[in-house]
Amino acid sequence: MASELSPSSSTSTPAYKPRYIDIGINLADPIFRGKHHGTQRHPDDLSAVISRSQEVGCTKLIVTGSDFTSSREALEIAKQYPGTVYTTAGIHPCSSAIFSSANKHEDTDGHTMPCDPDPSAPIPEDHEPDHEKTQKIIADLRQLIDDARSQSSAAHLVAFGEFGLDYDRLHYCSRKIQLHSFAAQLDLVLSLKPQLPLFLHSRAAHADFVALLKEKFGGRLERLERGGVVHSFTGTAAEMRELMDLGLYIGTNGCSFKTAENCAVVREIHLDRLMLETDGPWCEVRPSHEGWRLLVEQTKKEQQQQLSLSESTTPGTSTPSSAAATADGSAPSANGSGAATPNGQKPSQQQQSQRKGKKPQKKEPEIPERWKTVKKEKWVEGAMIKGRNEPCMIERVSKIVAAIKGVSEQEVCEAAWKNSVQVFGLDESA
Ligand SMILES: [Zn+2]
Secondary structure (H helix, E strand, C coil), X not given: CCCCEECCCCCCCCEECCCEEEEEECCCCHHHHCEECCEECCCCCHXXXXXXXXXXXXXXXXXXXXXXXXXXXXXXXXXXXXXXXXXXXXXXXXXXXXXXXXXXXXXXXXXXXCCCCCCCCCCCCCCCECHHHHHHHHHHHHHHHHHHHHCCCHHHEEEEEEXXXXXXXXXXXXXXXXXXXXXXXXXXXXXXXXXXXEEEEEECCHHHHHHHXXXXXXXXXXXXXXXXXXXXXXXXXXXXXXHHHCCCEEEECXXXXXXXXXXXXXXXXXXXXXXXXXXXXXXXXXXXCHHHHHHHHHHHHHHHHHHHHHHHCCCCCCCCCCCCCCCCCCCCCCCHHHCCCCCCCCCCHHHHHHHHHHCCCCCCCCCCCCCCEECHHHCXXXXXXXXXXXXXXXXXXXXXXXXXXXXXXXXXXHHHHHHHHHHXXXXXXX
16 A cells, blocks of 8 residues: 655655554543543543544554443444544453452452553462353353444444453452453354454463463464454563464554563564554553663654754755654644644744743753643643553654664554554545
8 A cells, every 4th residue: 555645845855644553542441531540630631632643643543442341432432433443342351350250350440451560469369260250241242242243333343352361460360260261252252253353462471372372263373363463562572473473463562662671572573563552541651661762862863853954944844854744744843842732733843943942941851742741630621641641652652663673664654554454454544
């Protein structure tokens, strides 16, 4: 497919407009409605989150369903944003205690489970899977999928999941129950006609994870009709290679770049197996991460390129050649003061430098911020919330992957776009 190119306003070099699909974004989490730990802290700003995403070129979002509540809510959101929001449906390993006879389930106030490891005391292993509960859960899941597929909005549900194994967080659900939940849901997938692609979660559980997939779908996963992605990948290079050999895709987000070792694994992901995600509100790239260091380096390089470009052209008309151009082809904000105005127009570089000259600025952030970011208590319309990762931050993920692999951002974005469209059967024209 042809990549999207737009002419630069000042040079004949066409600037690449990145396009992204956030394959893992927990927009059904009440945090995107202003609710933090059960308390309404600010107005519902979901539509602003989605428009910020579209503004950076992240035009398709696959909202994660990780239990019944979030799977249903995700479908509701998808109905409001046809062609933009798609969904998954399934039971996350950390929400799988509902399969247990003890039915111990952490109260999360409706929030999704972070994919970040959060180890504490494991819950006892002695509870058995409850077969009656299991039958009911699987029947309800099947109903949810059938209902979604029978509606005119059938195209919304694009994957089964999020499900899998998470041995880093046994305090939410024991190993035994997680294995039971994963197996029961894999059986459900096998019985769906047609099957759905899989949106998988695997943490510190690789051997069991692969063994169960092979048990259900065959040694080469030959009975897995639509493929799947192992999202939020943080495993070893050998584990990642085994997943790629099985035909699975690898989803990367901020959690994939924490250490130099993590980044060395990302370097080995083949472009034709790569997908991008934010896993918001979780898994943001943090200053303590190796990925952040790479992002700072990359930013400095881009700023130098911009500087030399603007020195050789009329000030105020240059367009950065980097993939930081916004979805509408205009220049991105070069610093925190360049937040988009409510009507979406951004100040020109000239206006920005004038503004800079007029008033003393706060210390410039290491990484340019397109939008003002505030604490949840200080919410103002149009601002992002500190610590709440959003789909518009996917451009950081792609920049870091490009820096790690030593390829252009265009190569990363286009490969991930193609893989995601293909696996999830997304309508590119919508
Ligand atoms: Zn996950």
